[in-house]
Amino acid sequence: MNSDERQHSVLDNTADVARLLLDNDNYLICPHIHPDPDSLGSAVGLYLALRKLGKQVQIYLPEETPPYMDYLLQHADVQLEQTLDMSLKMIFVDLGTPKQLHPAVKLVNPWLDLDHHMGPVSFTRYAYIDQSSPATSEIIWRVLRDMECPVDATIATCLYSALVFDTRSLTTPTTTSDTMRLAAELVDAGAEPEYVNRMLNQQKPLSLLRLMGEVFSELGTALEERLIWAVVSQEMLERHGVDETEVDYIITDLLTIATAEVILLFKECSQGQVKISWRSKCHIDVNQIARRFGGGGHRFSCGARLNLPLRQTVKQVITQTKEAMQENLVAA
């Protein structure tokens, strides 16, 4: 463990994280804004484990989440509003950067950051970051093991959901045989693959499929179809009666296109921003491109938000992404 003058300690291993969590109490777990199943599953899994160990703990989530993730939240004490004070040790899971926090979540006592993203880690008192980890839930699993916390079927379901979501069902380049062994351990502990697949992948409303039909018929392509992008406007969302939170994951369907190396999804949000998501099959480091637009994430999956009109955003981002692909930003 080493600390600098700003009282920030980088923890070297999950055993240190486990000791810290066992030695302290009164936690507030904070997922990132618009949480995905890794952030939410990690938050609830850690919450349930700390409760088992007799700790005071709550989850602070100041926004509604899409209904398909309700099964992850049903066993947790989730606060939509929270009085923040120094007595609550804030734990961030899967955050990436403090910019990914909901505006209601103020850094009153930023205490511990558990993450597998690249990016600044010095905003909390303690941090454990493992960029090689396939999901934040894998880190949580190791912490639970080091705390000798018994894992029941509910915790296993949360962590398994997070793991299969972030690894696209155990198929991303970060997936190793260890990842598969972890998935097997979680199934042994009570996670049901069929149930989790149904919850994560078979909950789309018909209206979303109809919207996808329109979006897919108007895909943009460049560089001999190596770059492919989809655009979803507010007008399309309104016309099909689709909630904007339901749209994000249609991007994974575009990865099935044979020629595609990089995929982009542009979503016009109700607050006037445009949300941009990049996915890369395995060659191009799209995180380097996202960072040029103030965003970030992983080498193969990342995002950014711009306060520009939709058409202008598409033009600028496509131009830069094409340039980056031609420069051949190869993932390490």
Ligand SMILES: [Mn+2]
């Ligand atoms: Mn993650």
